[in-house]
Amino acid sequence: MAEKFTIYTSPESQWVGVMHLALVEKGLKQDVDYDVKEVSLSNGDNFAPDYIAINPNGTVPSLTAPSLSKPITESADILRWIDARGTKTLAPEDAARSKEIVDLVHSPSMSTNLILFQARDANEMTNKKNSFWNTFLEGRQSRLDKELAAQPSHPFYVSKTAENLSVTSLYRADVGPTHEDFYKMTDDMYRTLAAGLDKLDSLIALPYAAGSRVSEADYNAVPWLSHAMMGADTPVKDVQDFGPLERLVQKTVPDFKIGSKTREWWANIAKTKAFKEVFPALH
CATH class of the missing domain: 3.40.30.10 (Glutaredoxin)
Structure with a gap:
């Protein structure tokens, strides 16, 4: 056993x-x-x-x-x-393609933190300050401050507290000129995100991400895209609605669209037992 x-x-x-x-x-x-x-x-x-x-x-x-x-x-x-427990079922047919997909969705340039926490203008920043994500950041900051006080020289708490505070401090500040560099950085990052989504579309093999069967490529890409859609305020039960994510990216890249291969792949993977059980709603 x-x-x-x-x-x-x-x-x-x-x-x-x-x-x-x-x-x-x-x-x-x-x-x-x-x-x-x-x-x-x-x-x-x-x-x-x-x-x-x-x-x-x-x-x-x-x-x-x-x-x-x-x-x-x-x-x-x-x-x-x-x-690896028993017969492998998620090994990809096209290992090179799978690696590219897995590496892409896990890359820092594709982090969904961009969608959740960042802003491109005063209106977006105000909305973020009034959202759950402000509460989320403050909860993390409170815990980090507590642990850093107990272990002031611990390298993890020193670096992570500063990292979290770099964003939390912008949420705490009045919306104004101090946010301009943040807005520009965020706008640039949306251009990179749009390029990354285009690359993902070009990599998808169909019917599944790396070939004719479900593989680790699919099960790494699904949580990323689901989280991005949720962060874009897609109604969580509308798992096939790419409109909110497209509109969010289009504010920076006006002609951006989710690619046809991504749409077809998503429809295919959404029919699987695992997807239905783990993603009955976006999260």
Whole structure:
């Protein structure tokens, strides 16, 4: 009998979707094959010292197992470890194409934090300040400040507190000229995002991301695109509606459209059992 393992997850985390899609694909069951530990991101529980001991990056998901010498802390690696239990089902037909897709959606230039936290003008900034994302950032900042006070020389807390504060301070400030550089940076980042979405469209093989069967390429790209759509204020049950995301990007790149291959791929992957179970709504 295969060993029981533990997953660290959160409904607030984008990348847990990679892991949960793999768990459904493999037919693994909570409490039978694995245990679940919830980690609240909005409370900053991923910055708690006991969690940092598991995942030094303070990110979610993570996976531990008796046979592992150390936890697995990257979602793509977690998927591969889960897939290796029994016959592999998520190995791509086109490994090179799959790698390009996985690397693209995980690249810093494609981070959905752009959509969630950043702004291009005073109106966007005001809306962000009045949104859940302000509360989210403050919850994280409060936890980081607490942990830094307890361990003032800890390298993780020193760097992460400063990183989070660089955005939180803009939310705390009155909207005005101090935000202009932030707006310009954000506008430039939307151009990069649009180019990245075009590249993703060019890479998709069809009917699935890397060929004729569902693979790790699909299960890494799905959580990214779902989170981007959610962040663009798409109604969470309208999983096929790319309009809000398109309009958000079009403010910077007026002629931007989600590509035809991306649309066809998304419609195909949305019919799968794993997608229906893990993404009944965008998150």
